[in-house]
Amino acid sequence: MAENQECSSSASCSRESCEGCPSKQQPQSFQVEPNPFTVVKKVIGVVSGKGGVGKSLVTASLANAMREKGYEVGILDADITGPSIPKMYGLHGPLSATDEGIFPAEAENGVKVMSVNLIMPNEEDPVIWRGPIIANTVKQFWQEVMWGDLDFLFVDMPPGTGDVPLTVFQSLPVDGIVIVTSPQDLVQLIVKKAYNMANAMNIPVLGIVENYSYLKCPDCGKEIRVFGESHIDEAAKELNLSVLGKMPIEPAFAELSDQGKFAEAKNEYLSAAAFKLEE
Numbered sequence: 001m002a003e004n005q006e007c008s009s010s011a012s013c014s015r016e017s018c019e020g021c022p023s024k025q026q027p028q029s030f031q032v033e034p035n036p037f038t039v040v041k042k043v044i045g046v047v048s049g050k051g052g053v054g055k056s057l058v059t060a061s062l063a064n065a066m067r068e069k070g071y072e073v074g075i076l077d078a079d080i081t082g083p084s085i086p087k088m089y090g091l092h093g094p095l096s097a098t099d100e101g102i103f104p105a106e107a108e109n110g111v112k113v114m115s116v117n118l119i120m121p122n123e124e125d126p127v128i129w130r131g132p133i134i135a136n137t138v139k140q141f142w143q144e145v146m147w148g149d150l151d152f153l154f155v156d157m158p159p160g161t162g163d164v165p166l167t168v169f170q171s172l173p174v175d176g177i178v179i180v181t182s183p184q185d186l187v188q189l190i191v192k193k194a195y196n197m198a199n200a201m202n203i204p205v206l207g208i209v210e211n212y213s214y215l216k217c218p219d220c221g222k223e224i225r226v227f228g229e230s231h232i233d234e235a236a237k238e239l240n241l242s243v244l245g246k247m248p249i250e251p252a253f254a255e256l257s258d259q260g261k262f263a264e265a266k267n268e269y270l271s272a273a274a275f276k277l278e279e
């Protein structure tokens with residue numbers, strides 16, 4: 001303790017006196033405690049560089065896949081201003097709550113869901129909140145929701161590398177992220193940004209999923225590259241990452257999602273990703 005004696009007063013801190021102090025050696029943790037009725041084995045973030053690439057669809061597909069394997073699964077919808085998970089599963093508020101916390105909604109296949117859309121008085125109202133309130137809401141979804149015992153909690157992040165992903169990475173014990181992207185020229189840049197952010201926060205990147213890779217002609221079976229040739233393999237190779245799946249445009253997925261029946265969706269294009277999550 002001798003080297004720490006001076007640390008009792010911040011006024012006595014100097015570069016020399018702080019050398020050897022344990023607080024200097026360990027990065028400060030901003031992690032917050034989950035609700036006492038929550039025990040989660042793995043927290044997986046699903047991120048994308050930009051909006052509309054199918055991040056929510058990938059999140060829900062992974063949740064379904066793990067559920068089908070027999071795991072207890074939840075989705076924390078951190079996309080506060082663009083929540084789509086409840087609609088995909090046909091879920092609506094209000095939610096039950098006790099003094100101890102809020103119960104998440106449960107989809108037909110048993111996937112538990114928490115989203116701002118489930119607690120808004122009118123789910124069609126836009127969320128017009130400033131960044132810190134949005135980030136705080138995500139933290140509350142961790143601290144105040146009674147998730148129970150979960151094997152996997154998937155966090156559907158808002159697109160980009162802004163305030164909310166930062167809060168999630170800092171506050172929740174994220175075990176890894178999956179990056180979702182679409183095939184276009186910027187893919188390398190977008191994937192690198194997400195990769196660098198995760199790296200800066202010491203969070204492993206489990207791999208990349210490419211969505212909208214192709215469209216299969218219903219008549220001849222030919223694969224049409226609607227958004228051009230994929231560059232995902234080069235991007236993955238450069239960063240030493242795995243490609244966890246290439247998903248075509250699949251009208252059945254859009255339909256199930258629009259009808260609130262995504263609990264029925266089986267996305268075989270992501271079986272490698274589901275396998276990776278079990279490692």
Ligand SMILES: Nc1ncnc2c1ncn2[C@@H]1O[C@H](COP(=O)(O)OP(=O)(O)OP(=O)(O)O)[C@@H](O)[C@H]1O
Nearest residue numbers: 051052053054055056057082248249250253254257
């Ligand atoms: N592979 C696919 N085939 C068919 N439809 C798809 C596919 N991927 C996504 N979609 C549809 O595209 C729309 C956008 O997808 P989704 O909401 O998952 O994107 P997102 O990246 O989460 O968007 P946001 O940036 O708004 O959060 C949805 O209607 C979804 O059903």
